[in-house]
Amino acid sequence: MLEGFNFRIIWEYMPLYMQCFAATLWLSGLSLFGAVVVGIIACAMRLSQSRILRSIAGVYIETIRSTPLLAQLYFFYFGLPSMGIMLPEWLTGVIALTLNSGAYYAEIIRAGIQAIDFGQIEAGIASGLSYIQRMRFIILPQALGNTIRPMLGQAIILVKDSSLLSLISIMELTRAGQVLTSERFTPAEGFLTTAAFYLIIYYMLKAFSGWSEKRLIFREAH
Amino acid sequence: MWGFYFNELIRSLPFFLKGLYMTVAVAGLSLVFGTIIGFFGGIMRASRNKPARMIVGAWVDLIRGTPFLVQIFVIFFILPGIGIELEAFPAAVIALTNLTASFITEIVASGILAVPKGQREAATASGLSNYLQLRFIVLPQAIRSILPPLVGQYVLLVKDSSVVSAIGVVDITRVGWLTVQRIPEGLMVFGLVGLLYFAICYPLINLSGFLERRMTVASTKL
Numbered sequence: 307m308l309e310g311f312n313f314r315i316i317w318e319y320m321p322l323y324m325q326c327f328a329a330t331l332w333l334s335g336l337s338l339f340g341a342v343v344v345g346i347i348a349c350a351m352r353l354s355q356s357r358i359l360r361s362i363a364g365v366y367i368e369t370i371r372s373t374p375l376l377a378q379l380y381f382f383y384f385g386l387p388s389m390g391i392m393l394p395e396w397l398t399g400v401i402a403l404t405l406n407s408g409a410y411y412a413e414i415i416r417a418g419i420q421a422i423d424f425g426q427i428e429a430g431i432a433s434g435l436s437y438i439q440r441m442r443f444i445i446l447p448q449a450l451g452n453t454i455r456p457m458l459g460q461a462i463i464l465v466k467d468s469s470l471l472s473l474i475s476i477m478e479l480t481r482a483g484q485v486l487t488s489e490r491f492t493p494a495e496g497f498l499t500t501a502a503f504y505l506i507i508y509y510m511l512k513a514f515s516g517w518s519e520k521r522l523i524f525r526e527a528h
Numbered sequence: 529m530w531g532f533y534f535n536e537l538i539r540s541l542p543f544f545l546k547g548l549y550m551t552v553a554v555a556g557l558s559l560v561f562g563t564i565i566g567f568f569g570g571i572m573r574a575s576r577n578k579p580a581r582m583i584v585g586a587w588v589d590l591i592r593g594t595p596f597l598v599q600i601f602v603i604f605f606i607l608p609g610i611g612i613e614l615e616a617f618p619a620a621v622i623a624l625t626n627l628t629a630s631f632i633t634e635i636v637a638s639g640i641l642a643v644p645k646g647q648r649e650a651a652t653a654s655g656l657s658n659y660l661q662l663r664f665i666v667l668p669q670a671i672r673s674i675l676p677p678l679v680g681q682y683v684l685l686v687k688d689s690s691v692v693s694a695i696g697v698v699d700i701t702r703v704g705w706l707t708v709q710r711i712p713e714g715l716m717v718f719g720l721v722g723l724l725y726f727a728i729c730y731p732l733i734n735l736s737g738f739l740e741r742r743m744t745v746a747s748t749k750l
Contacts, residue, residue: 372683372729373722374690376701381722384714462592469595473694480597493605501594501602508593 315495319486326482327503333400333478334468338461340404345411352416363412370409375467378402383474399471407464414460418453419445458515465507479503533713537720540707547703548724554699555689557621559682562628569629570636571662584633591630596691599623604695620692628685635681639674640666676740683732687725700724 316323351363370378379402386393393401422445430440472480483500487493573584591599603626604619614622643666651661693702704721708714 368730368733369722369726371733372726374687374701374725376690376693377704377718377721377725380701380704380708381714381718384708384712385718386714388712388714466595469597470691472597480595480601483598483601487601487605493601494609497598497601497606501598504595504598505590505593508589512589512593 312492312495315486315490315492316499319482319499322485323479323482323499323503326477326479329476330465330468330478330503331507333396333471333476334403334461334465337400337403337407337468338464340400341407341411341460341464342457344404344408345415348408348412349415349419352412353419367409367412370406371413375402375406376470376473378406379470379474395474395476396471399468399474399476403464403468403471406467407460410460410463411457414453414456415449417456418449421452422448454518455515458511458518462508462511465511466504469504530713530716533711533716536711537707537713537716540711543707544700544703544720544724547698547700550697551686551689551699551701551724552728554617554620554624554692554697555686558624558628558689559685561621561625562685563632563678565625565629566632567636569633570640573633573637574640588630588633591627596623596627596688597694599627600692600695616692616695616697619695620689620697624685624689624692627688628681631681631684632678635677636670636674639670639672642673643669672743676736676743679732679736679739683729683736686728686732690725 348363348366351359352367354360379399382398382402383395386398426444426448427440430444435443468478469480471478472484475481479500483493483496486496486499490496569584569588572580573588575581600620600623603623604614604616607614607619647665647669648661651665656665689699690701693699693705696702698706700721704717708717711717
């Protein structure tokens with residue numbers, strides 16, 4: 307199968323791949339940061355006392371979770387210009403990714419907070435800890451321990467989802483594969499190299515996930 | 529102008545229904561095949577056979593570590609190079625089946641491993657064969673923890689099926705993409721696209737949540 311596999315072409319296109327690898331990293335990094343912020347806000351709204359805030363967050367989360375990212379991406383890509391808002395492609399892509407992952411982060415954070423036994427908080431109050439101390443020593447360490455794994459899992463999904471940005475002609479890893487394929491008619495070299503770069507990110511995040519879980523959960527247990 | 533485009537959109541509704549049919553066809557076929565393969569994969573992944581475990585594990589990592597878009601391109605553009613010509617539709621079903629099977633493998637494996645070890649030991653002591661143990665002891669108990677995430681996986685399947693539009697399968701997303709070239713109201717067109725996905729996914733998400741509550745109650749009763 308790999309008889310005609312041409313490493314020389316891959317080497318020739320390596321600068322393009324490195325550039326696109328960097329693009330994937332910063333596009334997903336930026337979206338990840340935005341998504342966590344949006345997630346925290348949406349989660350706070352969902353858990354708030356106000357009924358209006360609760361239902362706004364609910365509609366946002368359910369809508370995002372029930373529709374595909376690609377449809378959301380096209381919604382912004384074709385929809386914003388029709389409203390007269392002209393944004394560069396990369397920004398449209400980052401907005402779509404941020405809003406998409408933000409809904410999932412909201413759910414992850416909510417699950418992490420709600421998993422904490424209320425008795426823990428009561429015990430903290432009874433021991434005379436202040437609100438900040440309770441947050442710092444009781445709630446947040448446990449919530450972080452509960453959520454670190456699904457959060458990193460969502461980060462992996464986010465990196466993979468960023469491949470869809472190639473469909474609105476943003477230069478990133480998948481686009482690099484398409485460029486190589488269309489210029490040299492070598493889909494095997496093009497897309498397998500792209501896949502290899504994604505696997506590097508995946509294994510790094512996975513290793514980090516295993517390591518952090520061991521550290522955090524272990525500390526909680528003792 | 530908006531009203532004119534709205535009427536145009538109403539007139540192209542049959543086109544959207546065709547797209548809906550295509551999405552249901554691709555997702556439905558992949559759901560059936562993916563579930564069957566995933567159950568076998570999961571049983572192998574949870575088995576005591578180390579080579580089988582490792583091979584299945586490597587496959588799962590490979591699929592989880594790369595974006596679905598790249599997998600579709602690999603199947604659609606590289607397989608012809610080694611003599612397997614595929615139309616867009618079978619290529620889409622194969623890619624989506626492969627993706628779903630790998631995720632269901634993990635769900636089934638963790639469901640099986642969650643069954644207490646004593647159950648298996650008792651079954652062995654009672655003289656049940658491996659097959660009988662699986663059929664009457666392990667799977668009936670594992671299904672409680674498998675079912676909710678399994679339905680959740682079907683939601684992801686429907687959403688991921690939107691990506692097959694990239695190789696020209698005329699599903700809902702592709703219909704939206706084609707329509708928006710003619711009716712330049714992105715918000716309206718992709719609003720409709722989102723609505724159609726919502727109609728499929730939202731009931732499934734609620735079913736998953738319902739099963740989760742139901743199964744938790746059932747297992748605490750035991």
